[in-house]
Amino acid sequence: MSLPLSFRFAARELRSGVAGFRIFLACLALGVAAIAAAGSTAEAFRQGLATQGREILGGDLRVNVEDRRFTPQERAKFQALGQTVFSAGQAAMAESPNGERRLVELRGVTPGYPLVGKVQLTGAPNLDAAFASDGDATGAAIEQALFDRLGLKLGDHFLIGEAKFVARAVLVSEPDRLGRGFSMAPRVLTSLKAVEDGGFLAEGLPDRGETARFSLPKGAVDNAAARGLDPQLPREGLGQRRPGGRQAGPPRRGPAVNGLEVRTRDEAANGVKRLIDQLEYFLGFIGLASLVAGGLGVAGAVGAYLEARKPSIATLKALGAEGVLIRNLYLIQVAVLALLGVAIGLAIGASAPLILGELARDKLPIPALFAVYPMPLLKAAAFGLLAAAAFSLVPLARARSTPPSALFRRDLVGRIGWGLELWVTVLAGFGLAGLAVITAPTPLSAIIMIVGVAFAFGLLALLGRAAAWLAGKLRRFASGPWRIGLANLAGPRSAARTASPAIGLGVALLASVVLIQSSLLAQVSEVAPRTAPSMVFLDVPGERIDAFDATVEKAFGVSLTKKNFLQFPFVTGRIVAVKGQPVDLSKVKDSERWAYDNDLQMSVFASEPDDAGVKEGKWWKADEATPQVAMEIDAAKGAGLNVGDAITVNVLGRDIEARVAVLRKVEWGGFSPAFTIIMNPQALQGAGMRWIAIAKASAAQEQAATRALGAGFAEVNVISVREGLAQAVEMFDRLSLAVRGAAAVAALAGLLVLAGAIAAGARARAREAATLKVLGGSRGQILLAYGVEYGAVGLIAGVFGVALGYAAAWPVVVLIFEATWSVDWSGVVALVGGAAALAAVGGLLAAAQALSRRPAPVLRTE
Numbered sequence: 001m002s003l004p005l006s007f008r009f010a011a012r013e014l015r016s017g018v019a020g021f022r023i024f025l026a027c028l029a030l031g032v033a034a035i036a037a038a039g040s041t042a043e044a045f046r047q048g049l050a051t052q053g054r055e056i057l058g059g060d061l062r063v064n065v066e067d068r069r070f071t072p073q074e075r076a077k078f079q080a081l082g083q084t085v086f087s088a089g090q091a092a093m094a095e096s097p098n099g100e101r102r103l104v105e106l107r108g109v110t111p112g113y114p115l116v117g118k119v120q121l122t123g124a125p126n127l128d129a130a131f132a133s134d135g136d137a138t139g140a141a142i143e144q145a146l147f148d149r150l151g152l153k154l155g156d157h158f159l160i161g162e163a164k165f166v167a168r169a170v171l172v173s174e175p176d177r178l179g180r181g182f183s184m185a186p187r188v189l190t191s192l193k194a195v196e197d198g199g200f201l202a203e204g205l206p207d208r209g210e211t212a213r214f215s216l217p218k219g220a221v222d223n224a225a226a227r228g229l230d231p232q233l234p235r236e237g238l239g240q241r242r243p244g245g246r247q248a249g250p251p252r253r254g255p256a257v258n259g260l261e262v263r264t265r266d267e268a269a270n271g272v273k274r275l276i277d278q279l280e281y282f283l284g285f286i287g288l289a290s291l292v293a294g295g296l297g298v299a300g301a302v303g304a305y306l307e308a309r310k311p312s313i314a315t316l317k318a319l320g321a322e323g324v325l326i327r328n329l330y331l332i333q334v335a336v337l338a339l340l341g342v343a344i345g346l347a348i349g350a351s352a353p354l355i356l357g358e359l360a361r362d363k364l365p366i367p368a369l370f371a372v373y374p375m376p377l378l379k380a381a382a383f384g385l386l387a388a389a390a391f392s393l394v395p396l397a398r399a400r401s402t403p404p405s406a407l408f409r410r411d412l413v414g415r416i417g418w419g420l421e422l423w424v425t426v427l428a429g430f431g432l433a434g435l436a437v438i439t440a441p442t443p444l445s446a447i448i449m450i451v452g453v454a455f456a457f458g459l460l461a462l463l464g465r466a467a468a469w470l471a472g473k474l475r476r477f478a479s480g481p482w483r484i485g486l487a488n489l490a491g492p493r494s495a496a497r498t499a500s501p502a503i504g505l506g507v508a509l510l511a512s513v514v515l516i517q518s519s520l521l522a523q524v525s526e527v528a529p530r531t532a533p534s535m536v537f538l539d540v541p542g543e544r545i546d547a548f549d550a551t552v553e554k555a556f557g558v559s560l561t562k563k564n565f566l567q568f569p570f571v572t573g574r575i576v577a578v579k580g581q582p583v584d585l586s587k588v589k590d591s592e593r594w595a596y597d598n599d600l601q602m603s604v605f606a607s608e609p610d611d612a613g614v615k616e617g618k619w620w621k622a623d624e625a626t627p628q629v630a631m632e633i634d635a636a637k638g639a640g641l642n643v644g645d646a647i648t649v650n651v652l653g654r655d656i657e658a659r660v661a662v663l664r665k666v667e668w669g670g671f672s673p674a675f676t677i678i679m680n681p682q683a684l685q686g687a688g689m690r691w692i693a694i695a696k697a698s699a700a701q702e703q704a705a706t707r708a709l710g711a712g713f714a715e716v717n718v719i720s721v722r723e724g725l726a727q728a729v730e731m732f733d734r735l736s737l738a739v740r741g742a743a744a745v746a747a748l749a750g751l752l753v754l755a756g757a758i759a760a761g762a763r764a765r766a767r768e769a770a771t772l773k774v775l776g777g778s779r780g781q782i783l784l785a786y787g788v789e790y791g792a793v794g795l796i797a798g799v800f801g802v803a804l805g806y807a808a809a810w811p812v813v814v815l816i817f818e819a820t821w822s823v824d825w826s827g828v829v830a831l832v833g834g835a836a837a838l839a840a841v842g843g844l845l846a847a848a849q850a851l852s853r854r855p856a857p858v859l860r861t862e
Contacts, residue, residue, distance in 0.1 A: 006328035013309075014333055021337045024301035024392075028341030029348065031291030032384035036349020038286075039376025041368075044353050045276050048367035055117040056367070057263065058176035059085075059213035064261045066209045066599070069201065074260075075212075083215040085113040086192060090200040090207060091185060091538075091717055093710070095159040096150035101706045103717055104146060105185045106160055108195030115215040117175025119189070123154045124169035131191045132168060138194035139168035146186035161714055163198030165190065176213075178367070205539075288383060288436055289453055289509055295391035300498060302334060303395040323400040327421065330396055338388035345384060346377050382435060389428035397421035456508055456804050460501040460797070467796045468496045481781045484772075485788025495793045499839075503797035504804070507835050511805025512812075514831065518824030519813040533566075533671055533694035535702055536719040537709075540691035542569065548693070548713055555705035556697060562610065567693040568603045568673055571684060575600070575677075576655065577648035578639050592638025595676055601692070602649070602677040604684055605630075611672040613665035617643040620661050620680050627658035627683035632666045632676045649677065651687055658683055671696065769850035786847035787840045794839025798832035 054060060063078065070078070070086070078084045089107035113119075113127070121141055124130040130141040137157050147170065152158060157166050171189050195201060201208055306313070313326055350372050357370030397419060433450050440446030472490030475483050489496055540548050545567065553560045575596050576583060583596045608619035612630070620628040629647060641647065641660055648657045658679060668674050671694065697705065699722065706718050772782050806823075813819050 003328060006325055006332055009329045010332035010336075013329075014336065021301055021305060023297050024305075024337060025341040025344065027295070027297035027301070028291075028338060028384055028388055029345035031288065031387065032342050032345025032380050033348035033352070034286065034290055035288060035383050036346050036377055036380035037352040039379055040350055040373055041353040041356065042276050043373040043376050044357070044368040044370045047369040047371070047373070049276075051369055052117075052175075052367045055175040056178050057213070059115040060216040060264070061214040062263045063212045063214075064209060064263075065211075066261075068208070069210050070212065078212050078214065081214050082217050083112065083115060085115055085213050086110045086210060087113065087213070088192060088195060088201055088210040090195070090205065092160050092200060093714060093717055094146065094150065094188065095710050095714070096152055097157065098151060099707045099710060100150045101710050101718065102146060102149045103185045103719055104142075104160065104188045106188045106190070106195060106200060108190050108192035110192050113213075114175050115213055119174050120172035121169040122172060127189075130169040130189075131194075134166040137164040137166040138190055140165045140188050140190040140194075141169040141171040142167055142188045143171050143186040146188065149186070159714075160188065161198055161200065163194065163200075165194070286509060288432070289505065291383060291387040292432075292453060292457065292505070295387055295502075297502065298388060298391040299395060302330075302392045303398075306330065306395055306398075327396050327400040331393075334388070334392050334396070338385060338392070341388070342381050342384040346381060349380055350377055379435070379439060383432065386428045386431045386435065390425055390432060393421040393425045393428075452808065453505070456808075457501055457505055459804070460504040460508075460800055461497075463504075463800050464496045464498075464500040464796065467500070467792070468494045471496070471792070481784035482788055484781075484785035485792070488785070488789045489792055495790060495839075496796060500793050500797040500800075503794065503835060503839070504801035507798055507801025507831055508804040508808070511802045511828070511831055512808040513805075514824060514827045515805055515809035516812055518827060519809070519819055519822045522820070522822035534697050534720070534722045535695045535705065536721060537693040537695070538717040538719065540567070540693055540713070540716050542689050542691050544713075545691055548691075548709075548716070551708050551712060552693070552695065552705050555708040556695075556701045557704075564696045565693065566671065566673070566695075567691055568675070569689040570601050570603050570675070570692050571651055571687050571689055572599050573602050573649045573651035573677075574598070575647055576650045577657075578641060579645050579647075583639075587639070589638035592635050595632070595635035596639065600676045602651070602679060602684075603673060603675040604681050604689065605673070605678050606681050609673050611667070611670075612662075613667065613672075614662055615665055616663040617661050624680050625682050627656055628661040628680045629658040629683075630662035630664055630678040631660055633663040635676055636660065636663050649679075651684065656683055769847065770853070782850075783844055783847045786843040790843025790846070791836050791840030793843075794836035795832065797839070798835030801835065802828055802831055
């Protein structure tokens with residue numbers, strides 16, 4: 001009988017509206033919307049990648065080969081699979097007739113390209129027209145950035161290396177651009193024959209290789225065709241994982257069968273997919289944190305509603321209603337309103353990506369298919385319902401266990417035992433944590449974040465109580481409105497105990513994002529320009545190194561010293577064996593596999609260079625005859641290497657076994673020899689060495705040197721680090737804006753909790769204001785007292801939130817990114833001041849509302 005009766009009573013009370021549950025709905029909807037929006041946006045990108053997998057890959061299969069071209073037998077085998085196009089390219093220097101030069105990404109393709117999708121051009125109707133020759137100059141489609149940099153217009157002739165080209169079209173986009181990875185240089189698209197004739201694919205050049213793309217006949221299976229090219233691929237499909245956690249298929253753990261690296265359209269953009277997974281989890285976790293922060297608002301809203309219903313609860317209990325009836329009556333209402341709050345959040349979260357698609361579809365770097373996807377919404381709904389259960393049942397348990405006499409005295413302080421409500425609360429809390437771990441890219445990252453948020457929330461709660469205690473001690477030294485404000489802060493209804501943990505958690509998340517962003521942004525915009533080279537010169541011919549130095553020195557107009565110019569010999573090689581055994585990537589630390597799974601640039605030094613960064617071992621003598629190696633310490637430790645161990649390096653087809661003599665710390669991007677491996681001269685004697693040089697220069701010196709090298713050193717590629725850093729700053733700003741916006745959601749949840757605390761205490765505040773007015777308190781004094789109280793709450797939350805954000809951001813910047821710690825003090829002050837100001841405004845609004853009521857009616861209700 002109690003359950004039908006509970007539904008009848010609940011329906012009657014719900015007819016009066018949701019006036020007492022607005023904060024409840026807002027807190028719940030905000031967190032659910034954040035999680036749903038993050039998941040829906042990520043799913044839109046995943047579906048975009050999945051539906052455009054063929055376009056991104058450039059066909060059904062793609063095969064790469066490094067350091068050589070395809071053999072005639074391989075070409076015949078490829079063409080037997082289906083329609084095939086080939087492509088190859090190089091980084092090279094482009095030069096306009098006026099002498100301006102710029103590094104470009106030159107790429108040549110065979111007729112039939114692209115197999116899937118369409119190359120977007122302006123200035124030419126198709127690629128055939130874009131590749132049409134003009135005399136001895138081959139046609140090319142080039143990016144607008146290169147037109148702008150070299151001062152070109154359509155029809156102008158220009159050089160790439162020694163080869164002549166004519167700008168026939170503006171290259172807007174290529175369907176397989178995303179699958180080829182990021183490039184800092186403008187793209188130039190032309191015919192493969194033009195690239196071959198220009199000498200860009202000659203033997204001995206670095207980064208020499210070729211790619212084939214296939215369009216398989218209808219009904220052919222991608223994986224079967226891929227296994228026909230590479231028998232090492234698993235029969236279960238390329239989506240299976242090999243030992244060590246690497247995805248089957250490229251990138252390879254070592255040289256592939258016949259040197260071929262095979263990729264299907266399912267793996268068109270694996271790196272982008274992983275980035276989407278991680279970004280979704282990070283943004284979704286911020287949404288979850290906002291749910292946790294808003295949980296106090298949920299609990300406060302339920303408690304405030306039950307406080308207003310005390311007379312009804314007391315009457316029902318006095319008439320014989322059991323605690324179960326009371327619990328069910330209000331549990332039904334909470335459940336209905338929780339479903340409503342979740343539904344509102346899902347509607348907002350599902351529509352946000354659709355709006356994003358309409359506003360920025362053409363500006364997105366990743367293809368996206370914006371639609372309503374059920375799974376992200378179901379996950380967000382599960383988070384929302386679990387949060388509602390975790391934070392709303394304790395007030396219900398207190399109301400159920402409070403005796404009628406206490407309720408009539410307006411004393412909702414029933415003792416909470418281990419009943420159904422508490423058990424469900426605990427299970428819901430574990431459910432929130434478990435769901436966060438299950439849906440995370442890696443369980444460890446989820447556990448670390450959950451523990452961090454729980455610790456921060458608990459610490460903020462303790463600090464809030466400590467602040468309330470301290471306010472009680474300080475009030476004896478204050479007078480007037482200040483004393484009243486401090487007394488309220490120390491009282492049983494203090495917002496320092498309820499609102500400051502939630503506001504502080506939001507501020508902590510926002511502060512950590514701001515501090516990480518400011519440090520990394522300072523690294524690329526301030527620290528890197530001071531410490532890193534502004535120019536890098538690649539492929540300097542060793543036999544003309546002195547002439548090269550003289551050309552650069554003349555262009556700079558200053559003498560070259562170790563402070564502004566360094567040069568190193570280099571050769572490309574690969575580590576093929578460790579301690580006498582072939583490299584097994586399953587035994588190499590994940591973060592260091594790059595050193596064993598790719599070709600590396602190596603250098604040669606007879607004696608210890610400046611800034612060598614030696615951590616272990618001792619540098620060899622200049623006349624050391626046996627092969628010696630100085631190795632980057634993290635890469636070495638990742639494979640279990642120590643000083644005295646042996647590694648085998650393959651250089652130009654020759655295996656060289658060398659002893660690890662030195663482990664060194666490499667300052668990547670610094671003005672120093674940034675090589676993973678340095679060997680002694682005897683180890684690489686006879687190897688054809690080229691040189692790399694780095695320089696610090698002004699923009700004018702950079703331009704002068706680039707132009708000067710065009711006459712005698714056209715084969716030298718010049719990379720402008722300054723331009724790369726500018727691009728990095730722009731990209732970082734765009735990404736950080738989205739992350740900061742998500743973190744601000746958690747801060748907003750904290751403010752909602754503050755609003756809930758103010759609303760919950762509205763009746764008590766009105767009575768207090770009426771009493772103060774009767775005793776002679778002026779309007780200004782009462783407003784000041786409330787401003788002091790709530791401003792102090794915001795200040796406490798802001799200061800401690802920023803401190804926790806600082807503690808979370810510092811290890812990320814210094815230990816993970818290995819960047820210089822830099823604090824954006826203006827952002828810190830803005831966060832603390834903003835939290836205090838918003839809380840003070842909330843207090844003033846509460847005071848204004850209390851003062852708007854006449855004292856007599858308020859006091860007569862008591």
